[in-house]
Amino acid sequence: MDVPIIHKDLKKFSLTPNLTDYHRCYQSFSWTQARANIKGYGKGINIAFEAVDRHVEEGHGEQHALIWLGKKGDRQTYTYTDLKAVSNRFANLLVKLGVKQGDRIFSLAGRTPQLYAAILGTLKMGGVFCPLFSAFGPEPIQSRMTIGDASILVSSLKLYKKKVAAWQKQLSTLKHVLLYDCEGQCPEGCIDLDSQLPQADDQFTVCETSEETPALLHFTSGTTGKPKGAVHVHNAVVHHKHSGFYALDLHPGDRYWCTADPGWVTGTSYGIIAPLCNRVTLIVDEAEFDPERWYQILEQEKVNVWYTAPTAIRMLMKVGEALIQQYNLSALRFLASVGEPLNPEAVTWSQRVFGKPFHDNWWQTETGGIMLANFAAEPVKPGSMGRPLPGIHAAIVSINEQGQLTEVKQHGEIGELALKPGWPSMFRDYLHEAERYQKCFNADWYLSGDLAYEDHDGYFWFVGRSKDLIKSAGHLIGPFEVESVLVEHPAVAEAGVIGIPDEVAGEVVVAFVALKPGFNANDELTTALMAHARKKLGSAVAPRAIHIKDNLPKTRSGKIMRRLLKARTLGLPEGDISTLESDEHPQQNMQNSGDKA
Amino acid sequence: MKDKAALTHFLLERIKAIAPDSDTDDLDPDEDMRDELDLDSMDFLRLLESIAKQLNINIPEMDYNKITTLNTMVSYLSERQSSL
Numbered sequence: 001m002d003v004p005i006i007h008k009d010l011k012k013f014s015l016t017p018n019l020t021d022y023h024r025c026y027q028s029f030s031w032t033q034a035r036a037n038i039k040g041y042g043k044g045i046n047i048a049f050e051a052v053d054r055h056v057e058e059g060h061g062e063q064h065a066l067i068w069l070g071k072k073g074d075r076q077t078y079t080y081t082d083l084k085a086v087s088n089r090f091a092n093l094l095v096k097l098g099v100k101q102g103d104r105i106f107s108l109a110g111r112t113p114q115l116y117a118a119i120l121g122t123l124k125m126g127g128v129f130c131p132l133f134s135a136f137g138p139e140p141i142q143s144r145m146t147i148g149d150a151s152i153l154v155s156s157l158k159l160y161k162k163k164v165a166a167w168q169k170q171l172s173t174l175k176h177v178l179l180y181d182c183e184g185q186c187p188e189g190c191i192d193l194d195s196q197l198p199q200a201d202d203q204f205t206v207c208e209t210s211e212e213t214p215a216l217l218h219f220t221s222g223t224t225g226k227p228k229g230a231v232h233v234h235n236a237v238v239h240h241k242h243s244g245f246y247a248l249d250l251h252p253g254d255r256y257w258c259t260a261d262p263g264w265v266t267g268t269s270y271g272i273i274a275p276l277c278n279r280v281t282l283i284v285d286e287a288e289f290d291p292e293r294w295y296q297i298l299e300q301e302k303v304n305v306w307y308t309a310p311t312a313i314r315m316l317m318k319v320g321e322a323l324i325q326q327y328n329l330s331a332l333r334f335l336a337s338v339g340e341p342l343n344p345e346a347v348t349w350s351q352r353v354f355g356k357p358f359h360d361n362w363w364q365t366e367t368g369g370i371m372l373a374n375f376a377a378e379p380v381k382p383g384s385m386g387r388p389l390p391g392i393h394a395a396i397v398s399i400n401e402q403g404q405l406t407e408v409k410q411h412g413e414i415g416e417l418a419l420k421p422g423w424p425s426m427f428r429d430y431l432h433e434a435e436r437y438q439k440c441f442n443a444d445w446y447l448s449g450d451l452a453y454e455d456h457d458g459y460f461w462f463v464g465r466s467k468d469l470i471k472s473a474g475h476l477i478g479p480f481e482v483e484s485v486l487v488e489h490p491a492v493a494e495a496g497v498i499g500i501p502d503e504v505a506g507e508v509v510v511a512f513v514a515l516k517p518g519f520n521a522n523d524e525l526t527t528a529l530m531a532h533a534r535k536k537l538g539s540a541v542a543p544r545a546i547h548i549k550d551n552l553p554k555t556r557s558g559k560i561m562r563r564l565l566k567a568r569t570l571g572l573p574e575g576d577i578s579t580l581e582s583d584e585h586p587q588q589n590m591q592n593s594g595d596k597a
Numbered sequence: 598m599k600d601k602a603a604l605t606h607f608l609l610e611r612i613k614a615i616a617p618d619s620d621t622d623d624l625d626p627d628e629d630m631r632d633e634l635d636l637d638s639m640d641f642l643r644l645l646e647s648i649a650k651q652l653n654i655n656i657p658e659m660d661y662n663k664i665t666t667l668n669t670m671v672s673y674l675s676e677r678q679s680s681l
Contacts, residue, residue, distance in 0.1 A: 071629075135635065135637055288631060288637075288638055289638045290661075290662040291658065291659065291661075291662070292659065292662060293662065311638075315638070315642075315658070318658050319658040319659055320658075320659075323659060472639075473637075473638070473639060504639070504642065505639055508639070527613075527614075527617045528617070530617045530618070531617035531618040532618075534616060534617070534618040534635075535618040538635065539616065539635050539636060539637040539639075539640055540637055544639070544643070
């Protein structure tokens with residue numbers, strides 16, 4: 001689809017964008033210059049100091065740092081001074097509990113004020129924070145906490161009881177569980193955060209962490225094997241601040257709403273760190289997606305910068321324009337989107353209904369921050385991920401069968417999107433998996449696993465993923481994790497999991513299973529498999545449909561050919577099937593888990 | 598299907614079809630079912646689409662968030678059917 005470029009007129013901006021001349025800014029940029037914008041703490045550098053305490057020291061303590069909107073209509077405000085105090089309390093509580101620098105503190109929490117105190121408090125005392133998504137089921141939670149040697153868990157009583165209590169004893173590294181919303185019912189052996197936190201001292205000496213001290217652990221999915229824990233260090237804050245400034249056009253005092261959950265990397269890097277470092281006011285909504293509520297928030301909280309995801313944008317498009325007309329959204333200045341490629345229709349729709357386009361950008365858990373972006377003052381090419389941020393060297397590369405990498409110089413030619421390492425927020429390791437980490441690099445390039453091309457203006461366009469990973473509602477899902485849970489069911493011999501296109505979610509997870517001898521395909525079994533998968537994986541990861549087959553297509557080495565399952569499901573050419581050894585024989589196409597039951 | 602008891606039964610069946618792991622017996626009819634039953638936004642969207650299809654009615658997306666509890670959903674659907 002050829003969609004016209006959206007041009008900008010600088011004279012029409014109410015506030016001059018931070019980046020007004022891309023080429024000049026890109027050419028003149030240096031990381032030394034970006035580092036100079038970071039104050040540092042003592043002999044070190046600490047993300048939480050940069051995000052909160054620094055602003056208090058510089059006389060902005062009374063500015064709102066966070067406005068929290070509860071599900072039931074309550075509204076709480078926290079100034080930078082308040083946020084400093086509550087994160088200090090959390091840091092003191094951890095120290096009192098014997099937590100040491102480098103220990104890993106996990107959260108399984110909704111978007112509550114306690115979560116923000118926990119992340120910032122952990123960073124202040126030198127701990128490593130690892131947020132988990134609260135819609136995960138027990139299995140993804142347990143595997144991530146086990147890989148991460150979790151020593152502390154912060155959660156709500158409800159989530160803990162439902163998803164952790166049953167297996168907690170299997171995790172020997174776990175020393176303490178801190179629970180909020182216990183309402184006097186804190187289980188024995190757990191700590192009531194709501195009663196302990198106010199008792200902790202609100203003065204704390206921030207840890208002088210070094211540039212390379214680990215700060216955050218974000219799990220991401222692989223096509224094979226267990227989830228991978230990407231390690232990020234305190235120096236990442238240099239890129240967080242820089243990218244918030246250029247890619248999100250954040251100005252001090254902005255009212256900024258990132259709708260991503262801190263259980264995912266976007267909700268941490270751009271829901272907490274980058275915006276606070278740029279001294280904005282965060283809007284945090286505890287509730288789930290709700291079009292009316294969202295427009296109300298944009299209006300009532302006078303949101304200037306809004307960072308959201310394609311699935312939400314497409315849902316808003318479905319609701320239609322009439323609803324938007326009821327709200328005064330004149331405070332909105334800049335809109336951005338991330339999570340998966342934003343379709344050009346969504347960009348032109350936002351230009352029509354909001355008078356400004358959504359600016360798509362691209363990055364990954366491993367990159368720690370935004371790498372490619374469409375910028376506020378620059379033309380937007382709907383459907384493109386944009387251009388590299390100043391300081392980021394991106395290219396399209398191809399790798400031959402001998403593993404030799406060459407840069408693709410021809411505009412429009414598809415290859416793998418690669419980045420030159422060296423930006424501060426790049427991951428430093430996959431925890432305990434140095435070999436998998438090394439495999440991400442070739443000839444001094446970081447390989448993203450995404451296929452793309454670059455056009456003659458230097459804009460990058462997403463084409464697909466080079467691996468079998470699934471992106472559903474912006475969340476990266478590894479097929480192996482889902483398959484592993486399916487084969488745990490006594491009836492399942494083997495499983496193959498793929499993503500199929502969906503107009504709202506981008507992709508949805510669909511599973512194919514072959515049964516063990518003695519089991520017959522029927523509706524009850526399909527339902528039981530769905531229940532099993534959802535119970536273990538949670539709604540965010542579990543398949544939306546399960547199909548039972550006689551057999552699954554496999555290579556000679558017994559590897560299930562997901563690519564072939566996908567091609568057949570979508571009616572696409574099967575491609576090279578020379579390695580196919582054992583093929584499927586459809587027995588019965590089972591019900592879709594929902595509509596056709 | 599205008600009887601509220603029948604509608605409730607029908608809705609619980611629909612929920613089970615989308616999320617067979619959900620414990621609908623303990624569902625508080627006045628609490629948000631998305632929280633109570635771990636339904637994410639895609640589940641909820643599919644649930645309402647499946648209800649609309651089965652009852653042959655239109656449920657505008659604007660109304661989705663007014664019917665997040667079992668009781669509000671039953672009342673809403675009962676009214677929608679009466680007005681057909």
